[in-house]
Amino acid sequence: MLHTIVTSVPELLKAGIQYTIPLALISFFFGLILAVLTAVVKLMPKPGHKLPKLGWRILQAIFAFYVWLFRSTPLLVQLFIIFFGLPNAGIELPAFLAAVVTFSLNTGAYASETIRASISSIPNDQWEAAYTLGMKRPQILMRIIFPQAMRIAIPPLSNSFIGLVKDTSLASSITILEMFTVSQQITAKNYEPLLMYTIVAAIYAIFCSVLTYLQHYLEKRTSKYLSKDGAHH
Amino acid sequence: MITLEHVDKKYIEHHALKDVSLDFPKNETTVIIGPSGSGKSTLLRAINLLELPEKGHLKFDDLDIDFSQPISSKQQFQLRRKSGMVFQNWNLFPHLTVLQNITEGPRAVLKQSKTVAENAAKKLLELVGLPDTANRYPNQLSGGQQQRISICRALAMQPEYLLLDEPTSALDPELEIQVLRVLKDLAAQKQSMIVVTHNMEFARLVADRIVFFEDGQAIYNGASKAFFDHPEGRIKAFLEAISLESDEAADSNLS
Numbered sequence: 463m464l465h466t467i468v469t470s471v472p473e474l475l476k477a478g479i480q481y482t483i484p485l486a487l488i489s490f491f492f493g494l495i496l497a498v499l500t501a502v503v504k505l506m507p508k509p510g511h512k513l514p515k516l517g518w519r520i521l522q523a524i525f526a527f528y529v530w531l532f533r534s535t536p537l538l539v540q541l542f543i544i545f546f547g548l549p550n551a552g553i554e555l556p557a558f559l560a561a562v563v564t565f566s567l568n569t570g571a572y573a574s575e576t577i578r579a580s581i582s583s584i585p586n587d588q589w590e591a592a593y594t595l596g597m598k599r600p601q602i603l604m605r606i607i608f609p610q611a612m613r614i615a616i617p618p619l620s621n622s623f624i625g626l627v628k629d630t631s632l633a634s635s636i637t638i639l640e641m642f643t644v645s646q647q648i649t650a651k652n653y654e655p656l657l658m659y660t661i662v663a664a665i666y667a668i669f670c671s672v673l674t675y676l677q678h679y680l681e682k683r684t685s686k687y688l689s690k691d692g693a694h695h
Numbered sequence: 696m697i698t699l700e701h702v703d704k705k706y707i708e709h710h711a712l713k714d715v716s717l718d719f720p721k722n723e724t725t726v727i728i729g730p731s732g733s734g735k736s737t738l739l740r741a742i743n744l745l746e747l748p749e750k751g752h753l754k755f756d757d758l759d760i761d762f763s764q765p766i767s768s769k770q771q772f773q774l775r776r777k778s779g780m781v782f783q784n785w786n787l788f789p790h791l792t793v794l795q796n797i798t799e800g801p802r803a804v805l806k807q808s809k810t811v812a813e814n815a816a817k818k819l820l821e822l823v824g825l826p827d828t829a830n831r832y833p834n835q836l837s838g839g840q841q842q843r844i845s846i847c848r849a850l851a852m853q854p855e856y857l858l859l860d861e862p863t864s865a866l867d868p869e870l871e872i873q874v875l876r877v878l879k880d881l882a883a884q885k886q887s888m889i890v891v892t893h894n895m896e897f898a899r900l901v902a903d904r905i906v907f908f909e910d911g912q913a914i915y916n917g918a919s920k921a922f923f924d925h926p927e928g929r930i931k932a933f934l935e936a937i938s939l940e941s942d943e944a945a946d947s948n949l950s
Contacts, residue, residue, distance in 0.1 A: 587786040591845075594743050594780035595800035595852060596772055605803060609790045687790050687832040 466657055470648050474641050474665055481558075481640035483669070486627045489562050493569030493626075494619075500525045500574035505581055506599065525574075532571035538632050540564050545636040561633045565626060573622050580615035581607055613684040620677035624670045631666070641665060696721050697742060697856060697889075702751030702762065704737060711737045712748055713911035719856070722885040724878075726898040726919070729908035730933065735891045738908065739860050742889070743780050744771055756855075776804075779849030783861040785841045787833040793820070793844050794829040800852045812851070819847040823877050839870025843877055857881065859890045863897075875901075895937065899923050907933070 503518075503525045532540065545560040555563065584607050592602040631642035645662035649655050697719040704712040711734040719725050719742075727735045740746040742753065744766065753760040755777055760770055787796050797816035801807040807815075820826050823843040833841050842862055849857055859878070863871040875897050882888060882901045892898060898905060898919065905922040907915035907930055915922055915930055926934050 587782065587784065588788065590745055591780075591782065591786035591788070591848075592799075593745070594775055594778075595848070596775045596804040597800070598768070598772075601803050605799065606788055610788075613790075687834060689832065689835055 463657065466652060466654055467661060470645075470652075470658065470661060471665075473648065474644055474662055477639055477644040478641045478665060478669070481633070481638055482627070482630050485558070485561055485565065485630045485633060485638075485640065486623070489565030489569055489630075490623050490626055492562070492566035493573055493622075496566060496570030497573035497577050500529060500570060501577040501581060502603070504574070504578055528567075529571045529574055532568050537564070537568050537629055538635065540568060541632055541636055557633075557637045560636060561630075561638055565629065568629075569622055569626050573619060576615050576618040576622065577611070580611040580618075583614055584610050609684075613681070616677060616680050616684060620673060620680075624673050627669055627673065628666055696754075696756065698752075698754040699738075699742075700752040700754065702738075702741065702748045702753070704734075704741065704746065704748035710911050712741070715751070715911070715913060717906060717913055717916060719887070719889055720904070721855070721887050723903040724882040724886075724888045724890065724901055725904045725906060726902035727889065727891045727906045727908055728893070728895070728898055729914075733908045734911040735906075735908040736860050739858050739889060739891050742856075743778055743858055744774060745780075776852070777854060778856040778858050779852050779854035781842070781845050781849050781857065781859040781862050783864050785833075785838070785845040787841055787845055787848070789833050792830050792832055793825075793836070796833065796844060797847045797851045800848065804852070816847065816851060819850055820844075822880075823847055824873075837870055838866050839873045842866065842870075842874045846874075846877055846881075856887045856889060859888065859892075861891050861893065863892065863894060893937075895934070909933075 503521055541561065541564045544564045545555065545557060548555065548560075581603075588606055588610070589602060592606045597605070630640055633640050634643035634646065641662055645658050649658040652658070699715055699717045702712050702715045704710075713734075715738065717738075727739065729735050737746050741748050742755075744760075747766070748762045751762050753762065753774075755774055758770065758773055758777075760766060760774060788799065791799060794813060794816055797819060798807075798809070798812035801812040801815065802809065817826065817829065820829060823846060825840055825843055828836060828840065828844070833844070836844070846857075846862075862878070863874050866874065871894070875894065878888070878890065878897070879901050882903075890897075890902075902919040904917060905915060905919045906913050907922065909929065922930065923934075
């Protein structure tokens with residue numbers, strides 16, 4: 463058993479560093495950009511202000527459709543459509559790119575709701591105070607709203623990220639040699655499914671534990687202005 | 696000089712401003728008083744375009760804003776550059792230190808350098824008696840301190856007018872006094888101010904002019920002295936109600 467562990471763990475880690483981690487990081491990065499974009503388009507102009515222009519409303523409808531589509535269909539099916547299906551429509555993506563595109567779009571759809579909620583949770587007072595200083599909407603978003611919304615978004619976004627790390631195992635179904643694929647290949651040779659899949663599960667758990675630690679660190683950093691003893695209400 | 700002409704604002708079930716025309720002269724402190732729900736905060740917020748009336752004009756020096764037309768972002772910006780706002784709950788930016796709160800406007804809007812903005816901010820903190828709070832966060836300070844800092848934040852933009860929306864209503868009396876002293880100093884320096892308040896002592900001592908607002912209309916608009924020395928009719932009733940039987944006054948406001 464020890465021999466199996468010693469020989470398989472380096473192979474699995476290699477696959478993790480080569481595919482699982484990059485896949486998760488790159489997809490989360492693009493997913494987050496997409497999520498912020500989607501959230502901002504959906505929120506602006508704020509309700510109660512003058513009616514948004516037609517072009518803007520069309521853009522909002524497109525983003526709303528996107529979020530609906532990716533939250534209403536299974537991730538595995540999305541992967542299959544983008545990798546196996548799209549070539550029929552003349553769009554052929556290499557497996558890794560197909561996985562990044564799918565995971566980014568999927569994460570972006572979920573995270574956009576997180577970010578929209580965290581932006582909405584910042585009291586309107588903050589907008590008003592910034593407006594009266596003469597600040598413009600993009601400035602207010604960047605300098606006043608995002609820094610406060612981030613604190614609220616970190617725990618649910620960490621959920622999404624941790625979920626994504628584990629979901630990268632689905633990429634095994636589109637020929638990517640990530641950790642789970644490699645564990646299956648090793649199992650096919652040594653006939654130790656219980657041991658092999660437990661090992662690979664443990665490695666996923668270690669990766670996610672690092673992220674959990676990172677989450678706590680970020681939570682602390684973004685909350686330093688809310689000292690307990692200073693609260694006066 | 697700020698002039699409102701025939702300003703009218705309706706909410707769904709409430710006529711907040713009824714054809715209001717008023718002047719607010721420069722270098723004077725105008726105090727707006729009146730019962731709760733009379734529209735005085737709406738009036739003040741309209742001067743900073745935080746509320747948009749449906750009709751009427753707002754004239755600020757050479758700027759003329761017609762509320763019946765869409766207001767361009769350029770007009771909005773020009774107008775807001777001329778006035779600073781102080782809110783009932785101060786609305787400081789909680790994620791920024793006191794110093795950053797005050798320098799935020801000058802740096803983001805006026806593009807001042809960090810050094811210039813910080814030096815000006817430190818002078819303002821001295822002015823309001825809080826020179827040691829620069830590196831603290833708002834949440835670590837009392838309400839009275841936060842409100843004085845929010846006055847600094849507004850003053851840092853060097854506004855022509857300071858607009859204050861019930862600046863002491865959320866404060867305990869001893870904290871309220873700290874804020875009122877700062878405002879009294881500013882009034883003595885001829886800073887143009889429009890203050891919505893329930894504090895009659897402040898109105899009596901500091902105001903040059905009083906606007907008495909009730910049911911969406913300015914019933915009195917004139918010298919402070921005449922208002923308090925020779926009150927008549929509805930004004931007399933209001934002053935008596937809040938000075939003698941405050942419980943009764945609160946009851947009648949609720950009904």
